[in-house]
Amino acid sequence: MKPHVAIVGAGLAGSVLADLLVKNDCLVTVFDKSRGTGGRLSTCRLGDYSADLGAPYILDGSDSATEIDFSNWLQTQPQIEQWSPRVTDFKGDAIEHLRFSTASPRQSALTRSLITGAEFIPSTRVGYIWPELVEEKAGVIVRDDKGKGLGQFDAVVVATPALQAVPLLEAIPRFMKKAESIAPEVSWVHVMVTYSESRETPDLILGQHEVLSRITKDSAKPGRICPENSDVWVIEANKEWSRAHENTSPDVVAQHLRKAFMELFPTHNHVIAERTHRWLYARHSKTDADFLWDSFSRIGVCGDWFGQGETNAAWQSATLLSKALIEHFQQMDMPSDNHLIAV
Ligand SMILES: Cc1cc2nc3c(=O)[nH]c(=O)nc-3n(C[C@H](O)[C@H](O)[C@H](O)COP(=O)(O)OP(=O)(O)OC[C@H]3O[C@@H](n4cnc5c(N)ncnc54)[C@H](O)[C@@H]3O)c2cc1C
Incomplete structure (x- = not known):
């Protein structure tokens, strides 16, 4: 079975990550609270x-x-x-x-095109992310801001501005602290x-x-x-x-x-x-890390607040996190027909 990754945020970081994961044989679902893609590249x-x-x-x-x-x-x-x-x-x-x-x-044509291979769920504000066993399967539960279940995923990545990431990172206090400090x-x-x-x-x-x-x-x-x-x-x-x-x-x-x-x-x-x-x-403001990833809880974070705080930082953070995720899925002994392509 292909690993299924949820991404919160269809800005440049979330869209670049979606594209790279789809190209590396993952199923990807992208949620955004807005009606379209782009975030701070929107029209x-x-x-x-x-x-x-x-x-x-x-x-x-x-x-x-x-x-x-x-x-x-x-x-x-x-x-x-x-x-x-x-x-x-x-x-x-x-x-x-x-x-x-x-x-x-x-x-926004750029992000729209990058997420073509992913499932895009607009007008959905994610409010809760938590690692949880469902029918003995480890994964991460995602709910919207009203508590409605949006599914269980093999990994979840938060690709939002730092302060919007804070309430979503309660499961990993050190990630939450980092986001709060920006x-x-x-x-x-x-x-x-x-x-x-x-x-x-x-x-x-x-x-x-x-x-x-x-x-x-x-x-x-x-x-x-x-x-x-x-x-x-x-x-x-x-x-x-x-x-x-x-x-x-x-x-x-x-x-x-x-x-x-x-x-x-x-x-x-x-x-x-x-x-x-x-x-x-x-x-x-700048932060020293390139991205955050916790392989135990399977929650990651990327965006322009890792690095120089502009589009190049969003791209780099997503690109580097995609490599960590792909490596993670390979180590989890996912089906051997997964082909890793260079990113
Ligand atoms: C006015 C302005 C001018 C700029 N000028 C430049 C420039 O000249 N050059 C440059 O390189 N950069 C510039 N930037 C910065 C650049 O736009 C950003 O660095 C980059 O687009 C950030 O991408 P991102 O994916 O990290 O975040 P974002 O684009 O912010 O994407 C995050 C997405 O997450 C979604 N989201 C947030 N919370 C939730 C939630 N709970 N549930 C679901 N979805 C959620 C948001 O709706 C958004 O779509 C500018 C920014 C602005 C605002």
């Missing part, structure tokens, strides 16, 4: 438009071995396209030679569709600003469809401003972010649709 709808609400892109190429491996892996994903936007700082000075990777036609960073994001006949804007604005950290013209990314004279913008508040306004109402945040945008681009003042989102766990 939101705004009437007839859509926009990437989390990471707008992934920085291409870097120095460390992990980043080179991640970059090489990204190039093998059919949804990934290169993006060379016109970039300026907030004063309007050009920033040259920046190249990014982004999934097309939206960021400090999350809040981030306010305002998405806006504007109508303007002026096309004189950069595609990406970065750098120092009293309110903002980045403005991305989502509609300039590869594969996006946007009617003529319309643009979709993703406006991110900076770390300090987001922290100071963590509990401010979305309407007030929207006013501030819209105003900061209009001061930069006064000709883009005709707003067709808009939406404001607060990411409570946008990024994380």
Whole structure:
């Protein structure tokens, strides 16, 4: 019988792990509390438009071995396209030679494709994970947040932001403590569709600003469809401003972010649709481990809070945990027709 693994979270980490386990002959069920995949790479709808609400892109190429491996892996994903936007700082000075990777036609296309071989159960918030014998078979029980049984699995992996992992890790207090020790960073994001006949804007604005950290013209990314004279913008508040306004109402945040945008681009003042989102766990403080795995209870943890706290860390953590899980199942004397392929 193939080992059956449950993964909590269909963000990049959970989806990469699902893909690698399926390719190594495991049955995989992925639960997510949201309606779709992506987590912090998800896409939101705004009437007839859509926009990437989390990471707008992934920085291409870097120095460390992990980043080179991640970059090489990204190039093998059919949804990934290169993006060379016109970039300026907030004063309007050009920033040259920046190249990014982004999934097309939206960021969530990457996670959607990675979990194709797994069973995906959306709109299900997992609330309980516990190692338990069922009819003398060792495994891990999973229940939703209302106590409804979701099944017994040969292993369960929690691939959520650190603080969302805490209540799921009660069975292993040292894992729970580790998750509790991670400090999350809040981030306010305002998405806006504007109508303007002026096309004189950069595609990406970065750098120092009293309110903002980045403005991305989502509609300039590869594969996006946007009617003529319309643009979709993703406006991110900076770390300090987001922290100071963590509990401010979305309407007030929207006013501030819209105003900061209009001061930069006064000709883009005709707003067709808009939406404001607060990411409570946008990024994380770093932790020293690559992932957590307890072969006795068969519970593992991965995500971007293992490492540098961004997409490359989520990918690396999931990739390394997949190797530990595959090794575990081989040692458990699973059927000998399991073929281990390199990950
Ligand atoms: C605004 C913003 C901008 C960013 N910009 C960049 C950038 O430029 N470059 C970069 O590399 N990274 C960036 N990041 C960070 C990047 O998006 C994340 O590092 C990465 O996507 C994290 O992936 P993950 O799988 O670890 O977690 P997540 O994407 O958070 O996935 C976790 C999933 O678990 C689900 N979940 C949580 N609890 C439960 C539960 N109890 N039951 C079921 N499901 C549950 C959630 O719904 C979610 O789908 C940005 C993030 C944000 C928010």
